[in-house]
Structures are given as C-alpha cells and as structure tokens.
Amino acid sequence: MKAAVLTQFGAPLTVRTVPDPMPGEGEVLVDVKAAPVLPYTDEVIAGDRGQLLTLPITLGIGAVGQVRAVGPDATRLKPGDWVLCDPTLRSRDDALTPDIMLQGWSARGDGGLRLQDHCGNGSFAEQLLVPTENATPLGPIDPADAGRWVAATTVGLVPYGGLLAAELAAGETVLISGATGNFGSAAVAVALAMGAGCVVAPGRDEKMLAELENRFGNRVRTIRHGSTEEMLAAAPGPIDVVLDLLPPTAGNEPVRAAAMTVREYGRVVLMGGVQDDLSLPYRWLMRNGITVRGQWMFPRWANRRFVELVRSGLFDLNQFDVTEFALDDIADAVKHAATSGRFTATVITP
DSSP states (O other): OOOEEOOOOSSEEEHHHHOOOOOOTTTEEEEEEEEEETTTTHHHTTTTTTTOOOOEEEEOEEEEEEEEETTOOSSSOOOOOEEOOOOOOSSSSSSSSOOOTTTTTEEEEEHHHHHHHHHHOOOOOEEEEGGGGGGOOOOOOOOOHHHHHHHHHHHHHHHHHHHHTTTTOOOOOEEEEEESSSSHHHHHHHHHHOOEEEEEESSSOOOHHHHHHHGGGGGEEHHHHHHHHHHHHSSSSSEEEEEEEGGGGSSSSSHHHHHTTEEEEEEEEOOSOOOOOOOOOOHHHHHTTTTEOOSSSSSHHHHHHHHHHHHSSSSSSGEEEEEEEGGGGGHHHHHHTTTTTTEEEEEOOO
C-alpha cells in the first residue's frame, strides 16, 4: 500500500510503498477514506512541536474508513462497516494508569514508545491498523460525507471530552477560554449541541468572534479577551463551567482570569497547551467549593456518544467546509491546512 512517511524531522513527507498491515487478535484493518490534516502538521514535520516519535513512521492522526478485515475476537464489526478510528491508543495491561500514544502523531513516555513500536503508523495511508476498541461504528453513511465526519470528530471530540469531564448539564452557562481557536471554536458548537443555555466566548480574533455570533445567534456572548469582571459582565447570569483551550503562547494570565469567573461550586477544566504554572487563590477554591481538573483527550466511550450527537442532528456536519487532497498531494495538503480557518478542514482521501 501507499503511505506518507516521515523519515526525519525537517524533511518533507515521502509517499512510498510500504508493507500491507496484517490484523491479528484484537485488531481491525481499515481502508482509509478520509484522514484529517491538522493546521500544525507542518510544525510536527519540522520537529517544532517536540513530538515523541520513533522514525521512520507513517504520519496522520485519526481517520474515517471502512473495515477491511477483523481479528478473531471481533463479534460485531464486519468487512464493509464504516468506522471512526480513534488515534488514542492505550496499553491493555494497566486499566488504572495505561500508557498512551496518539497513533501516527506522538507518544507519552517510554511506555508510549513501546506501543508505537507495534501500532504507531498513522492514517496518511491507504490502510490503517487499529486496536478493535478504537474502531467506533458509524453506521451507514454517504461516502461523500466521510470528509465531514472526520472533520467534525477531529475538532469536536477534544472539547466534548472536556465538557463531559465538566459534567455540563442542559441549560448551564459555559465559558470557553480560547473560543476563537481551532478547538475553541468547535467547543462553542459542541457546548450548544449538548444543551448549554449560553456560551460566553472570549477571544482575540474579532473576525472569528463575529462569525460565532452569526453562526449561533444570541446563545453565544462574545467578548474580546478581557478581565474577569468583563467576562462576568458578558454572561447572562452565573457561569457554571469554564473550559480552557488556550494555546501554549497564551500564558497563564488569561487562563486565571477565565477560571476566576466560575460560580460557587462551579467547575473548571484545563485542556489547553499553556506551559506556565497556574496560580489560583487557595481560600477562593476552598470556600467556594470550586472543582479544577485537567483533561487530556477524551474517554474511549465518548466516541460512540459523539457519533450519536451527530446522528441526532444536534451537531451539524454541514457546518464544516472540507477541502480534499489525494495522498500523492500530501505536501500541498499540509500547506493548505496551515492557512485554513475555523470550521474548515483539510482532508486526505487515499
């Protein structure tokens, strides 16, 4: 089969013929129909993101495709089924604190690298081998919608995991810190799909703030990044949940300002990339019963729940504009992704 291989950081991806994967027990082989090209893929290729990868490796994170073959322990999946391929791979020999890697993208620690040795190759390929539990059934779909499915799940599942961790309830007010970013703007859509009564959306990109207002109407209250007091003033009432999705360049001050807006007994979930330590007042946390937690990615069962959110019509696939590229045009796809906007997606269709 053909695959786009990263041979060394700083070198372009090379499309070459590699051995076909062979599924064993506990594995599913998928024909890739659509694979996302994230906006910072060029930074991963250059080595600027510091991804822990053993090279050479087929790059690519996640996919939508059709099952080609299953292992002997699969009792429901069958060839031809449409599936969502979750790139979050977890070791099976420690259910409490498993080693983790993002298939075709990054590993975490020595254990993650050991996982990578076995199933590290990603989705910029004609076929993808995934653990059985990482192939989530989609049911029948229009093949023309494969790109939209992969676009929606790529940016939607991450904030969905954060909002599940926050136990967001219908009718609550949620503040999305970093609402004009790639994941942050998707978080606004996900929160509304989950029944949020109002989303407060601070951000620096005034054009994107205007687009959020136009897309979602008066359930979204936008504000240019400001103080805690300014964000509170934008909300129609107490803020129940704060979800932080700010990038590494943001620093800790806007994270702190957003967190301090949450009501008594409110919940703060940290999912962004900020590198600095976060200082929150001890007495404020204690006396107000504030819950602060970190969340990386999403639990495995969230995939199925998110698919149901889409199937119900609550999360609309059609809000994403998708540009497709052939695998041989991976270099053009990477360049295109780096300049793409929010609610757009660059997709490889092998």
